[in-house]
Amino acid sequence: MLTPLITTARESLRYRGSGHVLWLLHRVTGLGVVIFLGTHIFGMSMATFNPPLHEAMLAVYKTPLFSLGEIVLAACLIFHAVNGTRIAILELRPALWDKQEVATRWSVIITLILLAPTIAIMAFKSISYYATHGLR
Amino acid sequence: MRAFPILGAAFSIPMKINLKIKRFNPETDKKPHWETYTVEVEPTDRVLDALHEIKWNQDGTLALRRSCAHGVCGSDAMRINGRNMLACKVLIQNIAKDGDTVTVEPILGLPVIKDLIVDMEPFFAHYRAVMPYLVNNDPLPENGRERLQSPADRERYDDTTKCILCAACTTSCPSFWARGEYVGPAAIVQAHRFIFDSRDQAAQQRLEILSAQDGVWRCRTVFNCTEACPRGIQVTKAIGEVKEALRTGIIQ
Ligand code: HEM
Ligand code: HEM
Ligand code: SF4
Ligand code: FES
Numbered sequence: 001m002l003t004p005l006i007t008t009a010r011e012s013l014r015y016r017g018s019g020h021v022l023w024l025l026h027r028v029t030g031l032g033v034v035i036f037l038g039t040h041i042f043g044m045s046m047a048t049f050n051p052p053l054h055e056a057m058l059a060v061y062k063t064p065l066f067s068l069g070e071i072v073l074a075a076c077l078i079f080h081a082v083n084g085t086r087i088a089i090l091e092l093r094p095a096l097w098d099k100q101e102v103a104t105r106w107s108v109i110i111t112l113i114l115l116a117p118t119i120a121i122m123a124f125k126s127i128s129y130y131a132t133h134g135l136r
Numbered sequence: 137m138r139a140f141p142i143l144g145a146a147f148s149i150p151m152k153i154n155l156k157i158k159r160f161n162p163e164t165d166k167k168p169h170w171e172t173y174t175v176e177v178e179p180t181d182r183v184l185d186a187l188h189e190i191k192w193n194q195d196g197t198l199a200l201r202r203s204c205a206h207g208v209c210g211s212d213a214m215r216i217n218g219r220n221m222l223a224c225k226v227l228i229q230n231i232a233k234d235g236d237t238v239t240v241e242p243i244l245g246l247p248v249i250k251d252l253i254v255d256m257e258p259f260f261a262h263y264r265a266v267m268p269y270l271v272n273n274d275p276l277p278e279n280g281r282e283r284l285q286s287p288a289d290r291e292r293y294d295d296t297t298k299c300i301l302c303a304a305c306t307t308s309c310p311s312f313w314a315r316g317e318y319v320g321p322a323a324i325v326q327a328h329r330f331i332f333d334s335r336d337q338a339a340q341q342r343l344e345i346l347s348a349q350d351g352v353w354r355c356r357t358v359f360n361c362t363e364a365c366p367r368g369i370q371v372t373k374a375i376g377e378v379k380e381a382l383r384t385g386i387i388q
């Protein structure tokens with residue numbers, strides 16, 4: 001039956017609540033990274049099976065759109081790791097349930113603290129790369 | 137007025153709000169649709185009062201379920217402004233200002249019978265599945281009276297005795313929307329109430345039921361249930377304690 005799946009997808013976006021929003025982000029970032037990992041393993045294995053394709057994929061990564069994508073990927077990973085730690089702690093220590101609201105806020109704050117320098121470094125590297133190599 | 141809530145109530149100024157309600161009539165509709173009603177309310181009215189105003193004075197075809205109107209019977213869980221609440225427990229002033237629109241729709245994951253009324257049977261089936269009754273096969277105490285329990289033992293499961301089976305928690309859970317076979321938070325709360333009762337002897341059986349495919353492990357620790365529970369039950373904590381009992385084999 002597809003109905004529960006459609007309900008879940010649509011209503012997951014419509015339901016309100018702080019826990020819910022973080023759960024949704026956790027799932028979206030987790031799935032996003034899984035999809036990247038698949039492409040990534042495919043791309044890396046092409047170094048053996050189809051080197052020209054591998055080279056072509058690496059060239060695509062060196063475009064501004066994909067540089068931006070790398071930053072999004074880093075953001076997904078950092079958020080997923082921080083928030084996953086929150087979930088694991090609350091799951092293993094049910095007595096901390098009343099810290100949930102505070103913990104969701106800290107998930108976001110710690111993510112932003114880790115993300116700021118990450119974005120700065122990645123953006124700086126990308127910009128200096130495009131400054132010396134030009135845009136293709 | 138905020139500093140004087142009692143004065144505020146006495147002089148409260150009526151306000152106009154729009155109620156956007158998800159309607160569905162199985163006899164004529166293929167799909168649900170939204171209908172908006174404008175009602176005049178007191179800020180201290182509850183959403184249930186606004187629904188009454190519509191049903192009694194504007195549109196008698198609106199179907200909803202309620203009984204006690206005071207947060208006791210658990211009949212009127214619905215989704216208000218995107219999250220589950222009891223219509224009889226939420227004050228309009230806490231969710232809307234003059235001129236605002238409040239959305240009201242049925243709870244999710246259970247078949248809609250009409251408008252805001254859902255079929256609760258699958259929910260009650262999960263409730264029955266966890267043996268929600270005291271099991272003790274020892275002979276009764278000598279004096280033939282109650283089985284005694286220390287105040288501390290009674291306190292252990294006090295929180296989960298408060299459940300009124302309104303289904304606000306279970307139908308707020310994404311795992312339940314995705315898979316109706318998931319036993320759901322409310323049934324786990326009910327199981328918790330007996331698993332941690334020192335007089336009960338069927339904890340292992342209940343734990344076995346809850347460790348099955350559609351038991352506690354479908355819980356993703358989202359906390360929607362805790363936020364939704366109108367009785368303030370620590371639902372996610374109760375689920376976590378059942379998981380802990382399964383993980384460690386210790387019931388304490
Ligand atoms: C855009 C950033 C990334 C770059 C430039 C990158 C680059 C590489 C390279 C060059 C290798 C091959 C290493 C070798 O064989 O010696 C590799 C392997 C691998 N990477 Fe990444 N990686 C990135 C992000 C990620 C992320 C986010 C993950 C995890 C989610 C990941 C998981 C892996 C795994 C599992 C392998 C080993 C599998 C294989 O060789 O196909 N990588 N990566
Ligand atoms: C330090 C790194 C990581 C931590 C601490 C972490 C933690 C977690 C936790 C605790 C969950 C369970 C969430 C729940 O019960 O609601 C989870 C789910 C998930 N993770 Fe991770 N994770 C990490 C890295 C990754 C990576 C690298 C990927 C992808 C390759 C990934 C993909 C997923 C997916 C798809 C889910 C399922 C999401 C869901 O059911 O909503 N995670 N993660
Ligand atoms: S635990 Fe709370 S939300 Fe769930 S059914 Fe019982 S009273 Fe309703
Ligand atoms: S009508 Fe009884 S709980 Fe709301």
